[in-house]
Amino acid sequence: MEKILPPINAISQPYWDGCQQGVLRVQRCITCGHLQLYPRIFCTQCAGEDLDWIDVSGKGTIASYTVVTRGISKAYSAPYVVSLIDLDEGPRMMSSIVDSDGTGLEVGMSVEVAFEPWSETIMMPVFKLL
């Protein structure tokens, strides 16, 4: 059984290309500078449609987390940590914290992105404690 792989589309392709290259990217509005994730065809702040991508530091803090002890399928070996990460640059994203079984984790802890090969074409951004 395989893990759930992201169905990449034209709008998100630069994000996943970045992951392949070992950088985390978020979408930036050229007009107002707003940063957003997930990527969209317009800026949610100013409604501008000129958007590009910037590399972010990959550092962030834990906004929340849970230790999943009953996994969603056999491809996910429990326990595993699902977390919401606030990137230092602003946007929030869901990810895993891969170097923790949950012991001692707390909201507010600092984390940094890492990349795991999940298929020949997918490098998944995951996080490790700093």
Place this chain on the structure above:
Amino acid sequence: MTTLRGKVAIVGAADTEVGIVPNIGATDLCVRAALSAMRDAGINKDQIDGLITCDSMAEPIMYHAEAIAEYLQIFPRYCMSVGTGGGTTFSIMHHAASAIATGMADTILIAMADSLRSGLTREQAMLMQSSTGHPQFEQPYGPTVPAYYALIGQAHAAKYGTTAEHLASVAVACRKHAALNPTAQMREPITVEDVITSRMIADPLHLLDCSLVSDGGSAVILTSAERAKDFAQRPVYMLGVGEGHGHEHISQAQSLTTSAAVESGQRAYQMAGLTAADMDFAQLYDCFTPTVIVELEDLGFCAKGEGGPFAASGAIELGGSLPINTHGGMLSHCHPGNPGSMFALTESVFQLRGSVAPERQVKGAEVAMVHAQGGIMSSHTSLILGNEVN
């Protein structure tokens, strides 16, 4: 702008058998609920000119409401199905009331059922429900439905100090009420200790912090307040209704600890001209215990951050200042997926008619808050029901 306050009433309400109901599919169960509600209202099917249903996961039908109308051999002039549950279930009450007020239909049947327990494998039920996550940016990380809600529970604990015992007190209250309800799926009383020592599913949620997986169906019949007086049952009026829609994906929520129940509640209270203090009981969406804590706060039953201590005080039990989920809720009565919140609605109708068994009846109940949310605390609808229009 005209208000919907007091314009429509629920004149029929019924549940099917719930829990483990094998040997009957979701479509048949939906029709069984519909027929029971018509019987309760004392009408025959030809008097229904509007139909709203919710699609089933176990037996999905593309044109669900049309299929149910065809099965019943009714030919409504207003017919619509929705695909999701929770808050959506109650937002269709909003739509139905508007349809009656504007003359699109006179008497609307709302019926839904599903067989998550007998019609799907455990894995299927889990995967279908977790597909609420973003396909690219959430689902690959393997969040289960409990995991999504655990993120809310954990954030609430970190911000306000909500404890496992606080969460457990919600499950204990619901079970206590289910023990008094012969139709409930789980009736064996439990303690806080039982909850916090039950198997961890997604920290901080233990098994008994999670709602059930059930089969079941439920239906109500809505008509105008004027017409309602001619029906067999004491009408239960919609005094207020409000919606709030904050996000779909939890990673996009503006807040993990405050929900759009704030807006849906305010809108409903404003229409009704009532406040939280006026409510004799409340039915709060309890797919997982933290949702009840957040809803108690966001609907104004206690201060923000105080939901845990409020629940643990016993206030939410029958006999307390605000009994909640008097049928046992989805934690203990039943949770067949999308139709889950319907049972809170029918229970509220029975409570406001005063027709519940004496040990479960909220004494002198006149007005109630009935709230549901869908997604991951995403879309909220608050209903205020009452047995008089003053």
